[in-house]
Amino acid sequence: xxxxxxxxxxxxxxxxxxxxxxxxxxxxxxxxxxxxxxxxxxxxxxxxxxxxxxxxxxxxxxxxxxxxxxxxxxxxxxxxxxxxxxxxxxxxxxxxxxxxxxxxxxxxxxxxxxxxxxxxxxxxxxxxxxxxxxxxxxxxxxxxxxxxxxxxxxxxxxxxxxxxxxxxxxxxxxxxxxxxxxxxxxxxxxxxxxxxxxxxxxxxxxxxxxxxxxxxxxxxxxxxxxxxxxxxxxxxxxxxxxxxxxxxxxxxxxxxxxxxxxxxxxxxxxxxxxxxxxxxxxxxxxxxxxxxxxxxxxxxxxxxxxxxxxxxxxxxxxxxxxxxxxxxxxxxxxxxxxxxxxxxxxxxxxxxxxxxxxxxxxxxxxxxxxxxxxxxxxxxxxxxxxxxxxxxxxxxxxxxxxx
Amino acid sequence: xxxxxxxxxxxxxxxxxxxxxxxxxxxxxxxxxxxxxxxxxxxxxxxxxxxxxxxxxxxxxxxxxxxxxxxxxxxxxxxxxxxxxxxxxxxxxxxxxxxxxxxxxxxxxxxxxxxxxxxxxxxxxxxxxxxxxxxxxxxxxxxxxxxxxxxxxxxxxxxxxxxxxxxxxxxxxxxxxxxxxxxxxxxxxxxxxxxxxxxxxxxxxxxxxxxxxxxxxxxxxxxxxxxxxxxxxxxxxxxxxxxxxxxxxxxxxxxxxxxxxxxxxxxxxxxxxxxxxxxxxxxxxxxxxxxxxxxxxxxxxxxxxxxxxxxxxxxxxxxxxxxxxxxxxxxxxxxxxxxxxxxxxxxxxxxxxxxxxxxxxxxxxxxxxxxxxxxxxxxxxxxxxxxxxxxxxxxxxxxxxxx
Numbered sequence: 170x171x172x173x174x175x176x177x178x179x180x181x182x183x184x185x186x187x188x189x190x191x192x193x194x195x196x197x198x199x200x201x202x203x204x205x206x207x208x209x210x211x212x213x214x215x216x217x218x219x220x221x222x223x224x225x226x227x228x229x230x231x232x233x234x235x236x237x238x239x240x241x242x243x244x245x246x247x248x249x250x251x252x253x254x255x256x257x258x259x260x261x262x263x264x265x266x267x268x269x270x271x272x273x274x275x276x277x278x279x280x281x282x283x284x285x286x287x288x289x290x291x292x293x294x295x296x297x298x299x300x301x302x303x304x305x306x307x308x309x310x311x312x313x314x315x316x317x318x319x320x321x322x323x324x325x326x327x328x329x330x331x332x333x334x335x336x337x338x339x340x341x342x343x344x345x346x347x348x349x350x351x352x353x354x355x356x357x358x359x360x361x362x363x364x365x366x367x368x369x370x371x372x373x374x375x376x377x378x379x380x381x382x383x384x385x386x387x388x389x390x391x392x393x394x395x396x397x398x399x400x401x402x403x404x405x406x407x408x409x410x411x412x413x414x415x416x417x418x419x420x421x422x423x424x425x426x427x428x429x430x431x432x433x434x435x436x437x438x439x440x441x442x443x444x445x446x447x448x449x450x451x452x453x454x455x456x457x458x459x460x461x462x463x464x465x466x467x468x469x470x471x472x473x474x475x476x477x478x479x480x481x482x483x484x485x486x487x488x489x490x491x492x493x494x495x496x497x498x499x500x501x502x503x504x505x506x507x508x509x510x511x512x513x514x515x516x517x518x519x520x521x522x523x524x525x526x527x528x529x530x531x532x533x534x535x536x537x538x539x540x541x542x543x544x545x546x547x548x549x550x551x552x553x554x555x556x557x558x559x560x561x562x563x564x565x566x567x568x569x570x571x572x
Numbered sequence: 573x574x575x576x577x578x579x580x581x582x583x584x585x586x587x588x589x590x591x592x593x594x595x596x597x598x599x600x601x602x603x604x605x606x607x608x609x610x611x612x613x614x615x616x617x618x619x620x621x622x623x624x625x626x627x628x629x630x631x632x633x634x635x636x637x638x639x640x641x642x643x644x645x646x647x648x649x650x651x652x653x654x655x656x657x658x659x660x661x662x663x664x665x666x667x668x669x670x671x672x673x674x675x676x677x678x679x680x681x682x683x684x685x686x687x688x689x690x691x692x693x694x695x696x697x698x699x700x701x702x703x704x705x706x707x708x709x710x711x712x713x714x715x716x717x718x719x720x721x722x723x724x725x726x727x728x729x730x731x732x733x734x735x736x737x738x739x740x741x742x743x744x745x746x747x748x749x750x751x752x753x754x755x756x757x758x759x760x761x762x763x764x765x766x767x768x769x770x771x772x773x774x775x776x777x778x779x780x781x782x783x784x785x786x787x788x789x790x791x792x793x794x795x796x797x798x799x800x801x802x803x804x805x806x807x808x809x810x811x812x813x814x815x816x817x818x819x820x821x822x823x824x825x826x827x828x829x830x831x832x833x834x835x836x837x838x839x840x841x842x843x844x845x846x847x848x849x850x851x852x853x854x855x856x857x858x859x860x861x862x863x864x865x866x867x868x869x870x871x872x873x874x875x876x877x878x879x880x881x882x883x884x885x886x887x888x889x890x891x892x893x894x895x896x897x898x899x900x901x902x903x904x905x906x907x908x909x910x911x912x913x914x915x916x917x918x919x920x921x922x923x924x925x926x927x928x929x930x931x932x933x934x935x936x937x938x939x940x941x942x943x944x945x946x947x948x949x950x951x952x953x954x955x956x957x958x959x960x961x962x963x964x965x966x967x968x969x970x971x972x973x974x975x
Contacts, residue, residue, distance in 0.1 A: 200932040235961025239974035262975045518965040550952035
């Protein structure tokens with residue numbers, strides 16, 4: 170699908186020495202919590218509030234109204250890649266999630282150890298959720314006994330019954346059917362069935378899948394591996410190609426470093442805590458002109474359904490904020506990749522508040538930073554994929570479109 | 573045109589037992605009425621105002637800013653079908669408007685009785701607006717004398733000079749030119765002229781058109797039938813395919829039942845008055861998980877230019893609203909398919925206020941439901957085609973996009 174909008178941005182981007190910091194509080198967005206308001210309303214955030222009094226506020230849709238994004242689409246939106254056009258396959262995300270260094274052309278798939286009965290039908294798609302240690306033992310056995318001449322094959326333990334398979338080599342593709350039948354009582358599927366029967370990679374996966382069965386046949390608990398979400402690392406325009414920015418990422422979790430790396434960003438550090446994240450951001454500003462700084466706790470606490478701890482996570486970040494402000498980034502974005510409301514204990518579709526501290530704002534300025542104030546802010550409602558052009562514009566890095 | 577956005581929604585939809593009610597006040601939107609405000613501002617609506625105090629408000633564009641939609645695009649937008657991608661031909665809309673049971677593959681066209689001079693040039697495109705009774709007599713004559721071996725042909729009186737022609741059969745298409753020249757002094761056009769000359773249906777229509785002339789030649793007032801807006805019933809994804817919803821419609825007018833039927837919805841009733849509409853909505857909730865409830869009077873009174881009566885129509889619906897609220901739909905949408913401002917006496921392009929009563933709203937909540945309050949609401953401005961994803965999300969019927 171043609172990315173007409175992205176191509177325009179790319180044609181206008183030009184480098185200068187201005188610094189852009191994108192501070193992502195994962196899952197920051199919220200809905201009301203039993204009449205107490207949102208996490209940002211509940212949290213005491215004197216530093217963000219002070220910023221709001223001279224910043225542009227608004228609300229962003231990661232994809233579009235009603236759509237709940239996963240971490241992949243959520244961050245691609247923040248980086249200005251339309252998540253409907255740029256879709257990352259499950260296998261690739263799984264590889265990013267464990268920090269596997271995927272390269273262009275590689276094909277990745279999620280794997281499950283499962284249990285088959287004597288007729289070869291799946292009786293447990295998760296092999297009784299075997300322990301991660303047991304997974305490691307079995308995966309070692311697979312590694313020693315399952316290979317092919319057609320491609321390099323790598324097997325990795327993820328956790329419990331879950332694993333990752335990566336194929337490396339020339340002329341690989343991702344036109345491969347899942348072997349996971351998705352329900353019990355059925356046999357694993359043929360990965361080279363129509364419409365996948367013409368592909369070379371599908372034939373390789375079929376060969377590997379047959380070997381899984383042989384190698385695991387004497388493991389009653391986990392006597393087969395089924396695969397799904399087979400996907401190739403996409404060949405997308407890099408962040409540097411799109412924006413002429415030298416970008417680096419500060420992220421404590423492999424998933425977010427993986428997405429950053431997917432777009433060609435460097436990795437600065439794996440800092441987890443607000444002070445470390447913001448301290449590293451300041452240092453990274455000396456070498457880079459775009460710093461993606463990721464903070465996970467707002468999402469984790471939301472997923473736990475704990476609104477008090479989500480508010481505390483925000484407060485900790487707020488308390489550390491002066492560290493970053495001393496570094497005087499030319500453009501500072503504070504937002505989230507999606508909402509994770511405690512009442513839902515999961516990602517949600519709610520638009521995410523954004524604060525943009527930048528040279529040429531206009532107001533109406535607000536007394537504080539939360540969803541209610543953001544509704545009245547100067548940026549209104551927009552798509553998160555429009556944040557990057559806005560930041561680039563404020564940093565003087567986006568030329569005029571047309572004459 | 574590929575509907576990438578719609579395909580994403582469709583891939584995420586999943587069924588559960590939550591109930592969504594979409595109450596459409598036709599033509600609800602408005603502009604200012606001589607300083608008195610909009611119909612919603614003028615009307616006394618205590619029940620909607622009470623709802624607004626705990627609901628999400630916003631304003632929706634049926635197509636995009638400045639575009640005035642007809643009833644077809646207006647409702648397609650509400651049902652989540654981008655009206656620019658999903659365009660219903662005039663002939664099909666005309667068939668829906670008289671409740672004609674069109675089936676997939678059928679071709680429908682609007683017809684006008686007209687007057688030709690001795691040289692065969694159109695002197696009156698409406699044949700002096702003959703009476704509907706006279707139309708019926710003439711149409712009966714056409715029915716008895718005009719047929720073809722190539723397809724089944726049905727002729728229906730609409731009103732005055734207007735009629736409907738439907739072709740049924742295999743291998744029909746809608747690549748057929750209008751025979752209506754759209755101005756007087758010109759002869760009816762050849763429906764099989766370039767670029768329509770290659771189509772089978774165009775040749776059938778040419779044959780029928782020649783027969784109209786022969787059969788009507790002794791009717792001085794209405795000696796020809798000209799056709800326009802030839803269109804085939806489209807083969808679109810049904811509402812159930814897109815949303816996994818079991819949907820039914822309550823609509824007193826054939827046009828709206830027709831659009832609902834076009835998307836595969838069932839028809840629950842033809843209720844016209846607020847109490848009947850809302851009473852039937854409650855009953856329909858026992859069997860269906862999506863109820864489209866249509867109220868026409870807000871549009872009719874707007875078209876009449878009568879702002880007092882438009883406000884009264886809103887007040888009647890408001891007074892009946894507690895009936896519906898007792899049924900506790902999980903998600904309730906109150907909006908319109910477009911604006912019909914009394915000063916314009918017609919549909920208009922103004923965005924339409926929407927109220928969404930749903931479990932996971934956030935505020936800022938408003939004291940009342942009207943365009944001014946909606947401008948400050950938590951939903952901001954968006955496209956009506958995004959209402960369905962939003963309602964689906966609140967009902968827990970939309971899975972996460974990506975991982």
